Amino acid sequence: MKLSEHKDLKTAITELPVKEKDKLLLRLVAKDKVLTEHLHYKLLEDESDLEDRKERIKADVEEQVQELKKLNAKEALVKVRKMITSVNHFYKVTKDPVGEVELKLFILHAIPFDYKKSIFGYRDFMMLFSIYYIKTVAVTINKFKKLHEDLQFDLSEDLNHLLGKIYSSKLAGTAEASNLPKEIS
Amino acid sequence: MLTDKSPGLKNAVLNLPPNKKDKLLLKLISMDFILLSQLKHQLLEDDSDLDERIGQIKQKVG
Numbered sequence: 019m020k021l022s023e024h025k026d027l028k029t030a031i032t033e034l035p036v037k038e039k040d041k042l043l044l045r046l047v048a049k050d051k052v053l054t055e056h057l058h059y060k061l062l063e064d065e066s067d068l069e070d071r072k073e074r075i076k077a078d079v080e081e082q083v084q085e086l087k088k089l090n091a092k093e094a095l096v097k098v099r100k101m102i103t104s105v106n107h108f109y110k111v112t113k114d115p116v117g118e119v120e121l122k123l124f125i126l127h128a129i130p131f132d133y134k135k136s137i138f139g140y141r142d143f144m145m146l147f148s149i150y151y152i153k154t155v156a157v158t159i160n161k162f163k164k165l166h167e168d169l170q171f172d173l174s175e176d177l178n179h180l181l182g183k184i185y186s187s188k189l190a191g192t193a194e195a196s197n198l199p200k201e202i203s
Numbered sequence: 204m205l206t207d208k209s210p211g212l213k214n215a216v217l218n219l220p221p222n223k224k225d226k227l228l229l230k231l232i233s234m235d236f237i238l239l240s241q242l243k244h245q246l247l248e249d250d251s252d253l254d255e256r257i258g259q260i261k262q263k264v265g
Contacts, residue, residue, distance in 0.1 A: 019236065019239055019240060019243070020233065021229060021232060021233035021239060022233070024243065026247060027239075027242065027243050027246065027247055028229060030242075030246040030247060031228070031229060031232065031242060031246070032225050032229070034246075036221075039224065039225070039228055040217055040224075042228060042232075043216065043224060043227065043228045043231070044213060044216065044217075046228070046231040046232070046235070046238075047216060047227075047231070050231070053231075054212070057212060057215070057216060058209065058212050061212065061215035061216070061219075062211055062212060062215055
């Protein structure tokens with residue numbers, strides 16, 4: 019059943035007493051953690067809170083990068099996925115597409131390409147890491163292209179720097195195989 | 204619960220313009236199939252609809 023197909027139900031809900039609607043609304047909002055955080059951000063926070071959110075993610079990434087160097091590719095992949103997930107959460111809460119691209123570029127820049135060899139399955143996990151990494155770059159480029167031109171301009175240097183780094187690293191092969199551009203104009 | 208953790212947020216939500224609150228409420232209700240069916244039953248149906256629902260289930264079982 020879809021609410022859009024039941025106009026009479028929609029009207030009946032809208033015509034409920036305000037008190038009942040408020041109670042229902044608060045109950046439903048509380049059930050959804052991301053929505054709750056989004057409303058908190060939208061209704062109670064300002065520009066400086068947005069910067070705080072970004073800085074917290076960056077500081078967290080910087081701290082974890084030190085740890086990454088001691089791990090094998092399998093362990094590192096788990097951590098990197100979590101970092102990207104934290105940015106996806108940031109976007110769900112703030113709906114800030116510029117911050118999302120900025121933070122993802124920051125993470126993609128910060129994480130190393132070399133990991134300890136584990137005794138078992140190193141190659142496979144290094145390959146999985148590379149594929150995940152290049153896919154994340156490609157997704158970020160697509161988001162970048164959807165930004166307003168002026169905002170693209172501010173981030174393009176960072177992005178091209180990253181592409182240059184990838185193509186002069188051991189990930190160049192995976193990048194080329196995935197048709198990742200060498201430069202963004 | 205939202206209201207215990209942040210009374211500020213509770214008030215901010217309640218103080219949204221009524222049309223925005225309605226829009227948000229309808230969006231959230233439409234995402235919850237069971238709640239939607241419940242409200243339909245509560246607000247729009249009567250005893251004959253209830254009998255019909257009972258009959259439908261009996262038919263499925265029998």
